[in-house]
Structure formats: structure tokens, C-alpha cells
């Protein structure tokens with residue numbers, strides 16, 4: 001029997017509840033607009049002439065709008081924010097600009113360096129960790145025969161310092177074949193009240209909250 005199927009009844013994850021927010025009608029603040037213009041320019045330069053692998057930027061304006069409405073609505077249980085697979089680090093920076101205490105995990109060293117440089121150039125106080133966001137103890141979520149196109153499934157060592165239970169909001173832009181696992185990992189490890197924000201391309205951005213037991 002696989003580890004996934006041996007999950008005890010008592011350890012069963014708490015269901016995630018979908019959240020709906022009113023639309024964000026405000027325009028972007030000037031500092032955010034300048035930051036995003038430069039981020040777009042650097043990402044275009046980074047992507048030019050190379051195989052990009054698993055990196056694909058989300059719709060930053062849209063993510064910012066939802067984060068802003070979410071912040072105004074006081075839905076989060078606290079201000080600890082983490083981006084799983086932070087790429088260029090733009091969403092982590094946007095969260096910090098909205099006063100979250102924000103960090104990102106990214107497996108590709110080159111992307112971590114680019115994210116750190118972008119944040120430093122705009123004086124955004126964030127932390128980027130080069131390593132896997134998948135917490136140790138995730139065997140219950142990942143089947144040995146699961147195969148993903150881009151996701152690195154090995155567990156991180158750095159997450160021993162901070163795990164998903166330490167975060168109030170987790171953001172991810174999973175590839176379609178990673179969507180289920182992303183929610184399962186969050187469900188397994190996050191604390192009650194924490195929110196998972198996921199971007200799925202186009203207009204599709206989901207917010208799910210781990211309800212209290």
C-alpha cells in the first residue's frame with residue numbers, strides 16, 4: 001500500500017474552503033507600477049534565448065489586486081507570507097509592499113539571485129531561500145510513482161527552519177499537473193486559518209482557507 005493511502009483517520013487534513021472577494025477597482029500605486037515595469041523588463045531579458053524550464057511568471061497586476069483586497073478584508077490570520085516556487089520573486093515583493101513579512105522558496109539558484117537583485121534594487125525587505133518548498137514529512141501526499149513535468153519533488157532541508165505551519169498566506173502558481181499536490185501539501189501542513197492563494201493562468205486566481213477543526 002502506498003504511504004498516501006495509509007494516512008490515519010485522525011491525521012486526515014482539514015478541508016479547504018473557497019473564499020470569494022469583491023473585485024479590486026483601484027489603480028496600481030506609482031511605486032508598484034515602476035517595480036512591475038522593471039520586473040517585466042528583467043523577466044523578458046532573462047527568458048530571451050534560453051529554455052526556460054519550469055519558470056512561468058503569473059499575472060502580477062492581477063495577483064497584486066487580489067492581495068490588496070484580501071489584505072483590506074482582514075481575512076488572513078496573520079502577516080507571514082510565503083511563495084512556493086518564487087521564480088523572479090515578484091509576488092513575494094508585492095506581498096512585502098503590502099506589509100506582509102514575506103519570503104519565497106525557489107529551487108533554481110539563478111532565479112533566486114535574480115529575485116534577490118530585483119528586491120534589493122527596490123529596497124523591498126524580503127527573504128529568498130534556494131531550496132525545495134516541499135516540507136519534510138510529505139510522504140503522505142506524494143506517491144512514489146507520481147511524475148510531474150516541472151515540479152522538483154524532493155523535500156527541502158531549509159524548510160526545517162520554517163514550514164508551512166508558520167505561514168498565514170501561501171502563494172503558488174502550479175503547473176496543471178501540480179495543482180492537486182499543491183493543495184494537498186498545503187492541506188497537510190498549514191495551520192487552521194491559513195490561506196492558499198493559487199494562480200492558474202488567465203483570470204483564474206483561487207483563494208482557499210483552511211477552516212478550523
Ligand SMILES: C[S@@+](CC[C@H](N)C(=O)[O-])C[C@H]1O[C@@H](n2cnc3c(N)ncnc32)[C@H](O)[C@@H]1O
Nearest residue numbers: 056057058085086087106107132133151152173
Ligand atoms: C510556474 S513558476 C511560478 C513562478 C512565480 N511563483 C510566479 O508566479 O511568477 C514555478 C516555479 O517553481 C519552481 N519550483 C519547482 N519545483 C520547486 C520546488 N520543489 N521548490 C521550490 N521551487 C520549485 C520552478 O523553478 C519555477 O520557478
